[in-house]
Amino acid sequence: MSTLIAAENLGHAYHDEWLFKNLTLGIQTGQRVALVGINGAGKSTLLKLLAERFSPLEGKIVKNKFVKIGFLDQEPSFPDGYSISDFIFSLENKQQQLIKAYEELIEDPNPDEKTLNRLYEELSEHNAWEYEHEIKTILSRMGINHLQQQISTLSGGQKKRLALAKLLIEDPEIYVLDEPTNHLDIDTIEWLEKLLTSGNKTILLVTHDRYFLDNVCNTIVELDRGKIYNYSGNYAYFLEKKSEREASDESTFHKNKNLLKKELEWMRRMPQARGTKSQARIDAFYDLEGKTKQRSDNQSVTLNVKMARQGNKILELDHIGQSFDDKKIINDFTYTFKRADRIGLAGKNGTGKSTLLNIITGYLNPEKGKVSTGDTTVYGYYKQGGLAFNEKERVIDIVKSDAEYIKMADGSMISASQLLTLFLFPPKKQHGMVEKLSGGEKKRLHLMKVLMQNPNFLILDEPTNDLDIDTLNVLEEFLENFPGVLILVSHDRYLLDKMSEQLFILEGNGEVTIYNGNYSEYRTSLDIPKEKPPVKLTKSDSIDAPIASKKLSYKEQKELDDSEKRMHDLEISIDKLTKSLLKIDNKNYLEIQSVTEKIQSEQKELDVVLERWLELSELK
Secondary structure, rough: OOOOEEEEEEEEOOEEEEEEEEEEEEOOOOOOEEEEEEOOOOOHHHHHHOOOOOOOOEEEEEOOHHHHHHEEEEOOOOOOOOOOHHOOOOOOOHHHHHHHHHHHHHHOOHHHHOHHHHHHHHHHHHHHHHHHHHHHHHHOOOOOOOOOOOOOOOOHHHHHHHHHHHHHHOOOEEEEEEOOOOOOHHHHHHHHHHHHHOOOOOOEEOOHHHHHHHOOEEEEEEEEOOOOEEEEEHHHHHHHHHHHHHHHHHHHHHHHHHHHHHHHHHHHHHOOOOHHHHHHHHHHHHHHHHHHHHHEEEEOOOOOOOOOOOOOOOOEEEEEEEEEEEEEEEEEEEEEEOOOOOEEEEOOOOOHHHHHHHHHHHHOOOOEEEEEEEEOOOOEEEEEOOOOOOOOOOOHHHHOOOEEEEEEEOOEEHHHHHHHHHHHOOOHOOOEEHHOOOHHHHHOOOOHHHHHHOEEEEEOOOEEEEEHHHHHHHHHHHHHHHEEEEEEEEOOHHHHHOOEEEEEEOOOOOEEEEEEEHHHHHHHHHHHHHHOOOOOOOOOOOOOOOOOOOOOOOOHHHHHHHHHHHHHHHHHHHHHHHHHHOOOOOOHHHHHHHHHHHHHHHHHHHHHHHHHHHHHHHHH
């Protein structure tokens, strides 16, 4: 494999603080690399440097001048006055210009037939029909249908999808993607996974989506306190090796600390007139002191704010109906919320998830039906768009504007500054301006302000966007122990699986279907043949009625038995391969790659066998 792009001794600072120095990193052909690290570590900055969006303060980026880099920014910018068509189709690409002219013409209610026939012939002449189909598929998947629409009229999510669509159409040698799954629905994310893993694409991305990370990437690069750590393998392998490294770092730190105490005593006892013989030891002391100061104790977010008392009546939705521009968004939906309900909202973009949340929280009065809220219900609503912070305001003043002291779950009171520290905002950041925070740090501040309200009915609308994985892990821990009602809107399948016990599925035609189970169970149910639809039980349904069984044929019974044995063999093999992966030296990339690919191959086979086993078991 050849190296397509490399960073050599890279150093960059932001607001007079070094994010990293002497950083070296290489991306090879066919590598699909996930860059991970806490918010504020410099991940987005490193992506922009590698994509040559600006130059580093130190070091250099090395690549072949003919290698094309496609960069997806967290918040893409566009030329003024451009339509979607102007942006998507490149002037230098003859095929794209023909496709642009053809697509614009067929949008016209009265197209000129002569021009249409000429374009048809030219598209055939340039073998562009297959390419036109690919472009239309990508645009359709991204929800882009009206090419003449001005980009300035699009929402932030639509702009992100438009930028991603252009990058996929261009198919560069290197994909550099900053949070590519933000603003995509789950169906589109699963389609994108397949597209990015087809062929031999070279990818560097930042994502919080652990299923996406595991399914797409074969290398993990961690950016931690200005240093790079490489892990060849999937996310589970990275976590294993990271814990080993941190245990080693902890041991080394304590050894250095003890040695530093002894050396400090020696330095204090030593006479003022130091001889040349001692100079090496003096230099070693200062080097050891620097290493010990660099190390900061691992911190974790502790989310244990007090929850307001919850009464018997929480929230009742009675025959709710809502439409916009004659389109039904919600049609005759009824539900009574119960204590400890854990509900995930699922549905494609534009099916009405935000509308339903706005009705629940009282931001929107429904056209039909009645919303009845309990007297003790306290909402905590984390909105996808975030809060509009004053960029010139200090972080601590934003928190103090709500409360100087906050009551915790154990009844103790802590100051605003102490709460910020728990949320990984050290004193220096607390007294700094909001404009100096990264996108993820601003989201973390928003989440903190929501939880400060001591809600007992928590609504999280895409909470995972731009948060680092470490913060997500602790947020999940908090949600697992949260005793109130939780409604979760997320394209993060891992989070939906872990946190929801029931789904409200918005079908897009006004219907809201209630499904008892998590997202993966719901997706599995969709794959069961249509003639045998899955039985959905609501809590009011009886489960006592006997279910008629069907006798399998000899061939089906044998297939069922063979499936069970094959699943057992595959599980044992995958377990052995995973354990062997942990023993391979990090530098032996080829062996790691070979074992990783074998694990992925056997896991795919296991999924297929399991799916067939479920079908046969259902028939039986």
